[in-house]
Amino acid sequence: GQQLNQSPQSMFIQEGEDVSMNCTSSSIFNTWLWYKQDPGEGPVLLIALYKAGELTSNGRLTAQFGITRKDSFLNISASIPSDVGIYFCAGDNTGTASKLTFGTGTRLQVTL
Amino acid sequence: GAVVSQHPSWVICKSGTSVKIECRSLDFQATTMFWYRQFPKQSLMLMATSNEGSKATYEQGVEKDKFLINHASLTLSTLTVTSAHPEDSSFYICSESGGRSEQFFGPGTRLTVL
Numbered sequence: 164g165q166q167l168n169q170s171p172q173s174m175f176i177q178e179g180e181d182v183s184m185n186c187t188s189s190s191i192f193n194t195w196l197w198y199k200q201d202p203g204e205g206p207v208l209l210i211a212l213y214k215a216g217e218l219t220s221n222g223r224l225t226a227q228f229g230i231t232r233k234d235s236f237l238n239i240s241a242s243i244p245s246d247v248g249i250y251f252c253a254g255d256n257t258g259t260a261s262k263l264t265f266g267t268g269t270r271l272q273v274t275l
Numbered sequence: 276g277a278v279v280s281q282h283p284s285w286v287i288c289k290s291g292t293s294v295k296i297e298c299r300s301l302d303f304q305a306t307t308m309f310w311y312r313q314f315p316k317q318s319l320m321l322m323a324t325s326n327e328g329s330k331a332t333y334e335q336g337v338e339k340d341k342f343l344i345n346h347a348s349l350t351l352s353t354l355t356v357t358s359a360h361p362e363d364s365s366f367y368i369c370s371e372s373g374g375r376s377e378q379f380f381g382p383g384t385r386l387t388v389l
Contacts, residue, residue, distance in 0.1 A: 166318060196377055205368045205380035206319070208276055213376065251318060253378075260372045261307065265318045 167252055167266035175272045182239040184250060184269040191232035192254030196263070197224075200249045209250075210237070242273050277373025278302045279381035287387045288359055295355045296384045298325075298369030304349035305371040309378065310342075313366040325352040325369075359388045 167188045176182055186195070194213055198206035210221050212228035212235060219226055225238045235252055252266040278301040288294050298308055306327045311319040323344055324332040331344035343355040356363055364387050370378040 194376055198380075203366075203383070203385070205279075205281075205370075205383045208377055208379060211377050255376070258376060260376050260378045261309075261324065263309075263321070263378055265320075268318050 167254060167264060169250075169252060169266040169269050171269060172267070173270040173272070175274060176242055178242060178244060178273055178275050180242055182242055182246070182271060183236065184238075184271075185234060185236045186252030186254075186266045187234045188254055188264075189233070192256055192264075193232070193258065194255040194260065195226070195228050195235040196253040196255065196260070197226050197235070197237050198251045198253065200251060200268075202248075206251060239271075242271075244273050244275065247271060247273050276375070276377065277305075277371055277379040279369060279371055279379055281367075281369060281381035281384050283384060284382060285385040285387075287389065289389055290360050291358055293355055293357045294359055294386060295353055296367055296369075296386075298352045298354070298381055300350045300371050300373075303371065303373045305352075305373070306349060308346060308352040308369055308371045310344065310352070310354050311368045311370065311380075313368060313383075315366075319368065322354075325354075327352075356386065359386070361388045364388045 197209045200206040210226040217228040223240045249268045253263040280299045282297045308325040310322045325346040327346045333339045346352040368383040370380040
């Protein structure tokens with residue numbers, strides 16, 4: 164099935180640094196979701212975006228719904244060790260999250 | 276968001292045996308639940324949509340006779356991997372939307388087939 168492209172694929176950063184990652188698609192989506200997955204666990208929803216151009220924050224996390232509806236960005240400010248994990252974007256066009264298309268994931272590792 | 280549990284959290288079985296994985300919605304009556312499979316270092320791939328009281332809808336390439344889904348109540352969906360083989364070893368995760376425009380995932384079940 165279709166997958167969304169995420170970049171970077173992986174990144175090492177130092178604690179305290181800001182992180183940016185993005186997700187791009189060849190087709191438009193009406194909803195963008197960002198998840199974080201820790202090793203051996205299911206993904207946890209971080210932020211949901213429903214409108215083109217929307218900018219939404221959740222603590223140190225900020226995500227934006229691209230104006231073209233073909234991309235989304237996630238920023239993490241002042242990273243801490245517990246930010247380590249894999250971040251997935253997911254797009255949906257059903258309005259009820261009944262058909263999510265997932266991104267390839269960005270693996271984040273934070274060094275002290 | 277919705278709270279989803281899975282059981283077991285991990286299972287090891289012999290090749291040729293069948294394994295049942297349970298997915299429970301703890302705080303929402305879910306008419307629809309979703310089953311995903313995730314191989315190491317890969318993303319989540321939707322296997323099927325589980326519909327309460329009716330047949331599941333399978334994604335292209337997923338064998339419905341091998342991955343049996345039963346959604347007999349509004350809080351429980353089960354996935355049975357029949358005649359499991361080593362290539363079925365994977366991380367199986369269920370989810371449901373809790374009536375919202377997002378999906379909430381269970382903790383996953385690690386299946387290892389020897």
